[in-house]
Amino acid sequence: MRRSMTGLSMAMCVLLAAGAVQAQTAYPSRPVRMVVTFPPGGSSDLIARIISPPLAERLGKPVLVENRPGASGAIGAEVTAKAAPDGHVLMIAGTSSVMGLNSFLIPNLPYDPKDLAPITLLVTSPFIVAVNTAMLPSGSVKELLSMLKAKPQSLSFGSGGSLSGMHLAGEYFKSMFKLDLQHVGYKGNGPALSDLAGGQIPMVFVDLGSTGPYVKSGKIKILAVAAAQRTPLAPDIPTTAEAGLPSWEALGSFGLFTTAGTPPDVINRVNSEVTRILRQSDVRDRILVTGNEPAPNTPDEFSGFIKSEVSKWIRVIKESGIKIEQ
Numbered sequence: 001m002r003r004s005m006t007g008l009s010m011a012m013c014v015l016l017a018a019g020a021v022q023a024q025t026a027y028p029s030r031p032v033r034m035v036v037t038f039p040p041g042g043s044s045d046l047i048a049r050i051i052s053p054p055l056a057e058r059l060g061k062p063v064l065v066e067n068r069p070g071a072s073g074a075i076g077a078e079v080t081a082k083a084a085p086d087g088h089v090l091m092i093a094g095t096s097s098v099m100g101l102n103s104f105l106i107p108n109l110p111y112d113p114k115d116l117a118p119i120t121l122l123v124t125s126p127f128i129v130a131v132n133t134a135m136l137p138s139g140s141v142k143e144l145l146s147m148l149k150a151k152p153q154s155l156s157f158g159s160g161g162s163l164s165g166m167h168l169a170g171e172y173f174k175s176m177f178k179l180d181l182q183h184v185g186y187k188g189n190g191p192a193l194s195d196l197a198g199g200q201i202p203m204v205f206v207d208l209g210s211t212g213p214y215v216k217s218g219k220i221k222i223l224a225v226a227a228a229q230r231t232p233l234a235p236d237i238p239t240t241a242e243a244g245l246p247s248w249e250a251l252g253s254f255g256l257f258t259t260a261g262t263p264p265d266v267i268n269r270v271n272s273e274v275t276r277i278l279r280q281s282d283v284r285d286r287i288l289v290t291g292n293e294p295a296p297n298t299p300d301e302f303s304g305f306i307k308s309e310v311s312k313w314i315r316v317i318k319e320s321g322i323k324i325e326q
Helices: 002-025 043-059 071-081 095-105 141-150 165-177 189-198 212-216 264-278 281-289 299-320
Strands: 032-036 063-067 089-094 116-132 156-159 182-185 203-207 220-225 251-259
Touching: 032 043, 032 071, 043 063, 043 089, 043 116, 043 251, 043 264, 043 281, 071 089, 071 095, 071 116, 071 251, 089 095, 089 116, 095 116, 095 251, 095 299, 116 141, 116 165, 116 189, 116 264, 116 299, 141 220, 156 165, 156 189, 165 182, 165 203, 165 299, 189 203, 189 212, 189 220, 212 220, 251 264, 251 299, 264 281, 264 299
Parallel strands: 032 063, 032 089, 156 182, 156 203
Antiparallel strands: 089 251, 116 203, 116 220, 116 251
16 A cells, blocks of 8 residues: 555656646746837837737737837847747847848847747738839830930939838849939838929839828829739739839848747747738738738748848849948
């Protein structure tokens, strides 16, 4: 009897210890922070606030959105890179910036991209080229190129900021079509589009979601979308390939990351939950309104996407001779 009781006691101890370990390692064990590397009100912030409530419901813990804007995402990336590797800090950021371009453009970067783990691509949004309607009444890409080549060095293009994705999309356009244009960087898409509508600049490269009010006013026209095929965000806008020109592809994108070293099962759990959320019709509809298209994928697929995008944009920077501000 004594031996049986001893054996039973040992078995109970093993079960209790196993339960304690499971309780300690269960994810999540506390509220999850979702760091957003842009200010409140922008696309990435809206996406965070769309997906965080259903994610909290699926995880069984609160998901708290925390805006850490600045330095092309470097501030929020540093917070995430230096967090405990347990998946309790997630980050929404521009994929190319935090995972490669910041290392190339920002001296003394306060984090190493290797300290971030990709979870899933969240959304993409193709950049577009838009012109002042009075300047190009018929509004074809071929007409634009003919005009630009007839007046070398006399025209400029605007973007939402120097070294932004929109600026790089414009430099890529210049390189692809052998154009000589001067860049005018603005502090955001709004001022750039306002000057375009007012005729101060002839063309801009911006993200699709910011153009709506200006297009409705009739003062600007979108000529082409920088994608391999038409986007459901604006199905009436042609691609450059459809105009008989080389395919000009330039996507803005936001992805979800966590701290490197986070256990694969945690990363896979978050990936599974977030991709399910993004595929819900109501969530998809709400995200499309922001000017972005849901594009969930696996961690491996997301890593491949990042590598391809970073390589392309670093090549564009080098070929364009863009001066990096120190």
